[in-house]
Amino acid sequence: MPAKTGAEYIQRLKEAQNNVYIHGEKVTDVTTHPAFKNVVQSMAVLYDLQHEKRDKMLYTSPTSGEKVGITFMQPKTIDDLIRRREAMTEWAKTSGGMMGRSPDYLNADVMAMGTNNRIFAEASPYFAENARNYYEYARENDISLTHTLIHPQVNRAKMQHEQKDANVALHLVEEREDGIIVDGIRLLATQGAITDELLVFPSTVKKSGEQDDPYSLAFAIPNNAPGLKFISRESFDYGKKPWDHPLGARFEEGDTIVSFDHVFVPWERVFVCGNSSVCNRTFTETNAVVHMAHQVVAKNIVKTEFVLGVALSMMDAIGIDQFQHVKDKGTEIMLTLETMRSHLYRAEHNASIDASGTMTPDFTALNAARNWYPRVYPRLAEIIRILGASGLMGIPTEADFQHEQIGPIIHRGLQGKHLEGYERVQLFRLAWDMTLSAFGSRQTHYEYYFFGDPIKMGMAYFDSYDKEPFKAYIQDFLQQTRVKV
Numbered sequence: 291m292p293a294k295t296g297a298e299y300i301q302r303l304k305e306a307q308n309n310v311y312i313h314g315e316k317v318t319d320v321t322t323h324p325a326f327k328n329v330v331q332s333m334a335v336l337y338d339l340q341h342e343k344r345d346k347m348l349y350t351s352p353t354s355g356e357k358v359g360i361t362f363m364q365p366k367t368i369d370d371l372i373r374r375r376e377a378m379t380e381w382a383k384t385s386g387g388m389m390g391r392s393p394d395y396l397n398a399d400v401m402a403m404g405t406n407n408r409i410f411a412e413a414s415p416y417f418a419e420n421a422r423n424y425y426e427y428a429r430e431n432d433i434s435l436t437h438t439l440i441h442p443q444v445n446r447a448k449m450q451h452e453q454k455d456a457n458v459a460l461h462l463v464e465e466r467e468d469g470i471i472v473d474g475i476r477l478l479a480t481q482g483a484i485t486d487e488l489l490v491f492p493s494t495v496k497k498s499g500e501q502d503d504p505y506s507l508a509f510a511i512p513n514n515a516p517g518l519k520f521i522s523r524e525s526f527d528y529g530k531k532p533w534d535h536p537l538g539a540r541f542e543e544g545d546t547i548v549s550f551d552h553v554f555v556p557w558e559r560v561f562v563c564g565n566s567s568v569c570n571r572t573f574t575e576t577n578a579v580v581h582m583a584h585q586v587v588a589k590n591i592v593k594t595e596f597v598l599g600v601a602l603s604m605m606d607a608i609g610i611d612q613f614q615h616v617k618d619k620g621t622e623i624m625l626t627l628e629t630m631r632s633h634l635y636r637a638e639h640n641a642s643i644d645a646s647g648t649m650t651p652d653f654t655a656l657n658a659a660r661n662w663y664p665r666v667y668p669r670l671a672e673i674i675r676i677l678g679a680s681g682l683m684g685i686p687t688e689a690d691f692q693h694e695q696i697g698p699i700i701h702r703g704l705q706g707k708h709l710e711g712y713e714r715v716q717l718f719r720l721a722w723d724m725t726l727s728a729f730g731s732r733q734t735h736y737e738y739y740f741f742g743d744p745i746k747m748g749m750a751y752f753d754s755y756d757k758e759p760f761k762a763y764i765q766d767f768l769q770q771t772r773v774k775v
């Protein structure tokens with residue numbers, strides 16, 4: 291089957307009847323439910339874009355000869371890497387980078403794990419074959435994916451087997467002839483309600499020991515697998531007009547708790563079974579973390595461009611762009627953008643072929659970018675808040691503008707330097723929805739925790755950084771002026 295269209299994406303979700311719960315009720319059709327229907331439409335736009343911009347978004351499948359999504363492509367050259375990233379950028383632009391889990395993120399993951407799959411063969415060659423087959427299946431059927439990595443937050447001071455109820459977290463119950471039975475809870479599948487299939491993988495950051503082998507699993511199952519439930523948090527799409535909630539009314543992806551009630555996973559969908567050693571190394575040794583980070587950096591460049599555009603428009607709107615600290619805050623966003631662009635350039639132009647023949651970006655550059663952006667994004671949101679001030683609260687709705695009596699008052703009273711009240715408030719509502727609304731606050735939280743706990747990531751970064759040359763440099767320097775004693 292070639293790359294799917296938006297209509298096919300919606301039809302598949304309708305037919306799947308995934309087991310989704312929200313606001314205390316079971317959802318009968320996510321494509322029409324108020325919490326999900328708007329983001330489903332935004333996802334459909336992405337799939338349609340593949341067909342509208344075929345040259346940019348599709349490539350010829352090496353196995354079927356069909357036109358499939360280029361974000362699944364195994365890059366063999368630097369040009370391939372750049373082509374893939376340009377398609378990712380195209381998708382990110384539709385939401386200003388606010389739809390963090392557009393399908394390309396996990397398409398990059400299954401590509402890397404499917405092609406550079408030797409680690410899975412440590413337990414059995416069959417597992418590596420499964421990863422390869424799953425990649426091809428996902429690519430040929432344009433499967434939309436969600437994923438879940440994290441054990442529930444019961445007691446972080448203990449390993450899973452030490453928890454007071456060691457059966458809360460997802461664990462292996464039984465190995466059968468035809469597959470495995472798993473049971474328990476995993477967090478926090480963004481887009482869990484609106485995708486076709488679920489990848490269960492270990493966390494990159496939280497390493498396990500052998501006693502946690504029963505929790506060390508990697509597999510993929512359809513979201514409508516019997517016993518699987520997606521319990522969605524409250525929706526931040528309040529059913530408002532896109533004029534009022536320009537982001538929340540279109541790009542609210544939803545985050546779900548995933549419950550497995552003795553779920554059966556056939557062997558052909560299992561990549562790791564009860565093996566903490568393999569789990570701990572999965573993301574690094576397959577280079578999945580590199581290809582996922584490549585997508586993330588491309589998406590975050592678009593997001594920073596969007597934030598910069600909003601900041602500059604706000605400065606123009608209320609005539610603050612000549613003030614020194616305002617310019618300086620604009621500069622902070624510009625420096626963030628240019629730094630991210632440099633990381634991306636270095637990652638792509640220093641790329642090299644890995645053991646599986648995949649052109650792989652330079653991880654040094656991407657690792658710096660993925661550790662840095664979570665620290666800087668909250669500051670970008672803060673800058674928007676500082677620039678907007680009362681303008682982020684003086685934001686009547688479109689209905690207020692249509693009102694016979696108050697409409698003319700606010701149209702005049704909320705005018706900007708060159709804008710009428712209607713246009714200025716529309717802009718400031720966008721700034722509010724990006725940073726202060728429930729949707730906007732989640733964006734900040736999301737970016738902070740995107741790749742895992744930034745504190746632990748920072749510790750791992752420090753530990754793995756080659757520090758010796760710098761210490762040696764200082765020793766040499768001091769040696770020059772040292773007198774023998």
Ligand SMILES: Cc1cc2nc3c(=O)[nH]c(=O)nc-3n(C[C@H](O)[C@H](O)[C@H](O)COP(=O)(O)OP(=O)(O)OC[C@H]3O[C@@H](n4cnc5c(N)ncnc54)[C@H](O)[C@@H]3O)c2cc1C
Nearest residue numbers: 437438439440443446477478479480735736739742743745
């Ligand atoms: C909006 C959003 C969307 C997400 N989407 C997904 C998704 O689609 N799929 C997915 O798998 N995950 C998703 N996540 C989960 C994300 O990966 C985790 O939030 C992240 O890895 C941090 O883990 P945690 O939430 O369990 O935090 P915890 O590990 O529980 O940490 C909580 C706090 O305790 C501190 N802490 C805990 N343990 C230690 C320690 N050993 N040493 C020092 N400090 C410690 C942390 O620094 C942190 O401040 C999402 C999270 C958010 C916020």
